[in-house]
Amino acid sequence: MHEVISGLRHACVSCGLREVCLPAGIPADSLRLIDAAVRQRRPLRAREVLFHAGAGFECLYLVRSGALMSCSHEEDGSEQVQGFHLPGELVGLDGMAGGRHGCSVVALEPTNVCALPLALVQDMMVEVPELQSALMRIIARETVNDHLHVAMMGRRSAHERLAAFLLSLSERHARIGRDPRRLRLTMSRSEIGSFLGLAEETVSRLFSRMHASGLLEVCGRTVLIRDGEALRQVCHGQVDPCRPGHAHARQNHPPA
Amino acid sequence: MHEVISGLRHACVSCGLREVCLPAGIPADSLRLIDAAVRQRRPLRAREVLFHAGAGFECLYLVRSGALMSCSHEEDGSEQVQGFHLPGELVGLDGMAGGRHGCSVVALEPTNVCALPLALVQDMMVEVPELQSALMRIIARETVNDHLHVAMMGRRSAHERLAAFLLSLSERHARIGRDPRRLRLTMSRSEIGSFLGLAEETVSRLFSRMHASGLLEVCGRTVLIRDGEALRQVCHGQVDPCRPGHAHARQNHPPA
């Protein structure tokens, strides 16, 4: 079952993601140990599966380029998208619970990942306490994200959810040096819907409305954020994006 | 800010929760170290706050008796209940993300907790690798739970949600040796609603319906599970609990 290919160039030290990835804040000499542990996995093609739910937990994976999506499966066959993972982000932690993964992870586009064999990670943590606390920090951040996600699913309207989703993507784009206003969504409407707890039709309609109101420029899977501030307001429920509110929309509404 | 009181009796070795709590699976000699680190906190009264969101992360807490509820706060003032914590369960892990807690935690009834000062935990992890992996396992399980929670908020009907909630409580009751059929809900309808992403009125109506259909016997905050198997079916969406389906009709006697 070893698809891991070692020997490829992968030095963390020279990696563009060093500052946002697991090694962030780890001293240079310890970094060399991590470097040695990291395996480069054969690149994934779009739609290719990194691991299936239920598979044995052997590695943690770091996204180097591309994008991943994780989703859990209900016994009735339905799927729930749990998250999207951009370069610099870590996936596979849930496997630590019981030695098997609880989610499947699939590539949304051609993707490269670094693999960290679990055994090596555990050994290393004893010798490199910084790694241990870094890992703890990352897991805890994961938890915080999940809580945000729950809070969103709990009480927010469809508009608020989509706005929050776009802003989160935008921020993460910024973190890795991409243009935070231009988003290339690599996932389908129905995947966004599943992630946000909405029907795909609802997502599609929202994009149309937000486009019409001038918040976004939507062209298929390419989205341009035209008014980030307004989007932030929508996200916090301070604005109802249905009624115009924006210059671009139809203005001939005779106010009551 | 140290409200921690040491010196009270608290030996893990003699604790009834040993097998379900953090120390599960940790060898006896290492256990003594943990034992020494654990501080007993003054008992919390109902509604008393263990820590506030934003407070510095100083301790992990283990529930000894009673029950806790954690909730996050949106900037608009609304609250989202993130979870309920029964004896043997750990709270406070989210604080590891940035040195402050992201949730507030409050007691639902008179509650005792054990406190594990963070500094001691970190020191110990270096010497007791079992503790490190135990902690990792617990955090990862947390993640898995959060994912279940998200999956529930995403696509399940109100009935399915409430059924899943009750079954989860029931299982956890069983784990700590309580009767899994008789639940004393220590939280209000609106707290359950927040947790499940429903209005409090909806929760109340569901209890009434499930009572009427003979699934449950509900008397205020005391719930008796009459037909666990059927409840499990509702939870998996195999049954629509609106239409009768059940012989037992209205019988509003308080469970003995």
Added chain:
DNA sequence: CGGCGCTTTGAACTAGTTCAAAGCAAGTGG
């Protein structure tokens, strides 16, 4: 007793779903 907070129930409403159909873009094979 009287007041307060929680719960229940009813009735009206609406945000979002579902179902259905058409539009579009990319790929495939003749």
Added chain:
DNA sequence: CCACTTGCTTTGAACTAGTTCAAAGCGCCG
């Protein structure tokens, strides 16, 4: 190069699960 398939997206129209608003009931405690 075009016809055809396939999968995603958009849009419309009808529907409904769950919300919201309102009011009454119930327990509890000072």
